[in-house]
Amino acid sequence: xxxxxxxxxxxxxxxxxxxxxxxxxxxxxxxxxxxxxxxxxxxxxxxxxxxxxxxxxxxxxxxxxxxxxxxxxxxxxxxxxxxxxxxxxxxxxxxxxxxxxxxxxxxxxxxxxxxxxxxxxxxxxxxxxxxxxxxxxxxxxxxxxxxxxxxxxxxxxxxxxxxxxxxxxxxxxxxxxxxxxxxxxxxxxxxxxxxxxxxxxxxxxxxxxxxxxxxxxxxxxxxxxxxxxxxxxxxxxxxxxxxxxxxxxxxxxxxxxxxxxxxxxxxxxxxxxxxxxxxxxxxxxxxxxxxxxxxxxxxxxxxxxxxxxxxxxxxxxxxxxxxxxxxxxxxxxxxxxxxxxxxxxxxxxxxxxxxxxxxxxxxxxxxxxxxxxxxxxxxxxxxxxxxxxxxxxxxxxxxxxxxxxxxxxxxxxxxxxxxxxxxxxxxxxxxxxxxxxxxxxxxxxxxxxxxxxxxxxxxxxxxxxxxxxxxxxxxxxxxxxxxxxxxxxxxxxxxxxxxxxxxxxxxxxxxxxxxxxxxxxxxxxxxxxxxxxxxxxxxxxxxxxxxxxxxxxxxxxxxxxxxxxxxxxxx
Amino acid sequence: xxxxxxxxxxxxxxxxxxxxxxxxxxxxxxxxxxxxxxxxxxxxxxxxxxxxxxxxxxxxxxxxxxxxxxxxxxxxxxxxxxxxxxxxxxxxxxxxxxxxxxxxxxxxxxxxxxxxxxxxxxxxxxxxxxxxxxxxxxxxxxxxxxxxxxxxxxxxxxxxxxxxxxxxxxxxxxxxxxxxxxxxxxxxxxxxxxxxxxxxxxxxxxxxxxxxxxxxxxxxxxxxxxxxxxxxxxxxxxxxxxxxxxxxxxxxxxxxxxxxxxxxxxxxxxxxxxxxxxxxxxxxxxxxxxxxxxxxxxxxxxxxxxxxxxxxxx
Numbered sequence: 011x012x013x014x015x016x017x018x019x020x021x022x023x024x025x026x027x028x029x030x031x032x033x034x035x036x037x038x039x040x041x042x043x044x045x046x047x048x049x050x051x052x053x054x055x056x057x058x059x060x061x062x063x064x065x066x067x068x069x070x071x072x073x074x075x076x077x078x079x080x081x082x083x084x085x086x087x088x089x090x091x092x093x094x095x096x097x098x099x100x101x102x103x104x105x106x107x108x109x110x111x112x113x114x115x116x117x118x119x120x121x122x123x124x125x126x127x128x129x130x131x132x133x134x135x136x137x138x139x140x141x142x143x144x145x146x147x148x149x150x151x152x153x154x155x156x157x158x159x160x161x162x163x164x165x166x167x168x169x170x171x172x173x174x175x176x177x178x179x180x181x182x183x184x185x186x187x188x189x190x191x192x193x194x195x196x197x198x199x200x201x202x203x204x205x206x207x208x209x210x211x212x213x214x215x216x217x218x219x220x221x222x223x224x225x226x227x228x229x230x231x232x233x234x235x236x237x238x239x240x241x242x243x244x245x246x247x248x249x250x251x252x253x254x255x256x257x258x259x260x261x262x263x264x265x266x267x268x269x270x271x272x273x274x275x276x277x278x279x280x281x282x283x284x285x286x287x288x289x290x291x292x293x294x295x296x297x298x299x300x301x302x303x304x305x306x307x308x309x310x311x312x313x314x315x316x317x318x319x320x321x322x323x324x325x326x327x328x329x330x331x332x333x334x335x336x337x338x339x340x341x342x343x344x345x346x347x348x349x350x351x352x353x354x355x356x357x358x359x360x361x362x363x364x365x366x367x368x369x370x371x372x373x374x375x376x377x378x379x380x381x382x383x384x385x386x387x388x389x390x391x392x393x394x395x396x397x398x399x400x401x402x403x404x405x406x407x408x409x410x411x412x413x414x415x416x417x418x419x420x421x422x423x424x425x426x427x428x429x430x431x432x433x434x435x436x437x438x439x440x441x442x443x444x445x446x447x448x449x450x451x452x453x454x455x456x457x458x459x460x461x462x463x464x465x466x467x468x469x470x471x472x473x474x475x476x477x478x479x480x481x482x483x484x485x486x487x488x489x490x491x492x493x494x495x496x497x498x499x500x501x502x503x504x505x506x507x508x509x510x511x512x513x514x515x516x517x518x519x520x521x522x523x524x525x526x527x528x529x530x531x532x533x534x535x536x537x538x539x540x541x542x543x544x545x546x547x548x549x550x551x552x553x554x555x556x557x558x559x560x561x562x563x564x565x566x567x568x569x570x571x572x573x574x575x576x577x578x579x580x581x
Numbered sequence: 582x583x584x585x586x587x588x589x590x591x592x593x594x595x596x597x598x599x600x601x602x603x604x605x606x607x608x609x610x611x612x613x614x615x616x617x618x619x620x621x622x623x624x625x626x627x628x629x630x631x632x633x634x635x636x637x638x639x640x641x642x643x644x645x646x647x648x649x650x651x652x653x654x655x656x657x658x659x660x661x662x663x664x665x666x667x668x669x670x671x672x673x674x675x676x677x678x679x680x681x682x683x684x685x686x687x688x689x690x691x692x693x694x695x696x697x698x699x700x701x702x703x704x705x706x707x708x709x710x711x712x713x714x715x716x717x718x719x720x721x722x723x724x725x726x727x728x729x730x731x732x733x734x735x736x737x738x739x740x741x742x743x744x745x746x747x748x749x750x751x752x753x754x755x756x757x758x759x760x761x762x763x764x765x766x767x768x769x770x771x772x773x774x775x776x777x778x779x780x781x782x783x784x785x786x787x788x789x790x791x792x793x794x795x796x797x798x799x800x801x802x803x804x805x806x807x808x809x810x811x812x813x814x815x816x817x818x819x820x821x822x823x824x825x826x827x828x829x830x831x832x833x834x835x836x837x838x839x840x841x842x843x844x845x846x847x848x849x850x851x852x853x854x855x856x857x858x859x860x861x862x863x864x865x866x867x868x869x870x871x872x873x874x875x876x877x878x879x880x881x882x883x884x885x886x887x888x889x890x891x892x893x894x895x
Contacts, residue, residue, distance in 0.1 A: 164627050164635060282837040
């Protein structure tokens, strides 16, 4: 009697909890009905927004994912830190709102004929946020600091294209031997080991940002704390409470300070995606870092204006371990498994966020590169399934003798859902018995690296820089991240050629060949191209979608709401 | 005599803390290093030159035993070292900022849970087997059974998103931001304390000295207040030691859902990131808190229960 009562209470409560937060179909009105609308954007002749449409309070609250590990630009690695650092600092080059490379601290540059020497001409009127003049000395000091072994920076690998960087990092040469020289107070030269067409893009990343020498020497490892940190970007650090908020203020000494409209930015750590969405809905955030995977439909219905989805520079795929059975020298089996996945269903029904089905390694949208597309990309799924069954049998498997295989992934809802979908597609089309194995991230990465117990594993790559080489490089024989055990000397030779080729079109051709070779060796199972997905306050404008997902606050501004406009007009 | 006994007991217990902590430190130190992967292993692999610099910088290139003794020598001075993950902060700084937040929320939740729990439990015991008793204990059972990762989002949805009374998350030491986490943390503890109190109160109310108290004509509330309450909450007190330790050291679930900068997340993040120094610092800190709280519970026990006296054991 007693326990029956408890159980029914429990059941009732669970039901109400499910209907309340499961997909949240029922709305009680609340703040939802009263969302204010921004006024129309009016631009002046110079392309800036007209003052009368701007909101009075230019304060932006940005959800930023995890707590940044550091605000020392030379040590920072993660995306959360990089977003803040791009507001605080500016490198020799910078990115526009659309993600295109534009002059930053350098006004212009020349590239030598052999594509190995870059000469940078600094702007002459630059100052730090404390008023000190900013010269090439600061850049030379900073690049040397980033690479100096004493700094022990893992981000320094971004600067490896610079001549002698590897030797300096290994402690074999002094930092003065780096390929960086000073021509005069406002001119500097950087020499590279080989042609690196994406090098200008690398200079826009935090590890190449300048730090104030006196500041670093005075405060040591405390220099990146508020009150100590001197920077040269559009904003300065005013307050930092770990895991609560990081507060930046407009830097009036920034070279383009007149064009910076936002007065204050708050970066709030948002570890829990569901909470982040609730904070957005309660009006506490203007910009979320992400949105939860399972709320797409609900958000699309209720927050269509706020939901922003855009292609990202990353590929999601599964990898084969080519050094273990059953995949050693078994291309037909690998091809059968690649073909029998219906990517459309995965992106539309499983992940649901408008990811783009993919049949190759390099995602579209990279600087002029047209990714390789295999023949079967244009087939209907039935044709692929048909061919898959033929190859499966050719490899010696059948209904009586099915393939037994493990799909391994690190603990995550998304990976699990995808692995489950893939396993059931293989079961349905080929009769494969796939089992799912999930592991904690570092255990998983170690197993991948050791290549002993892995068979098929979750892989993927999100690039740090806008170049296909970033994706291809890790399939080189012996590369630290070559967890596939792929070894093809022709492929390696192609990559070597890419490394020395200075004609852009020829270099792209070589990378295309390399990608084609990799895909016809069936090393990976492409699934989709990543997208970024977030909620943005419709009042917040000035930013643009870009494949790098870089959105400096200096481009942003907030529009007035219609209500505020009408009360002003009819006081 | 009694005073001296308590003091001697306290001294012995505090000395006992040292070997306990040493064992704790040793186990934790080697366990976290046995775990696969290191602090600098990520999806993007580091060039060997950079890896060597990092290892040298954090002394990870030394033999394990040497690292162990280096660490012991360092924590004797009270220095937990720099965090591997949060490079701008030392572990001491992180604990010093995280613990006050966790302790405030946990402490408030414990006070709330104790007051509400004992009240409900006593009330239910006095009306044993009535409809009120059943419904109170039914609600208490619910409180215990529903995990706080269900309660918390529901509370946010109701009070922050729809009603707009309270913020949905974040932290600035204002009472508005404390309400939801404190309530969420307290709910299962209220329920647990209510059930404990009810059970032991019923038992106490059946004992002889209560019958005597009633026989001499004391009003019922006096019987409860002066004679029954103290012995009845003994099981609650022994439960509260570890429960308080768990509450004030932070709950990773609550901290994530409400975006609170407490200690709990450092423990979990530290373990997942293989942030050796952070994990060690938090483990040692936890160890001290639990030992101290258990010690306080022992003292309270002696004060509440006339049958326990430390000098008798000698």
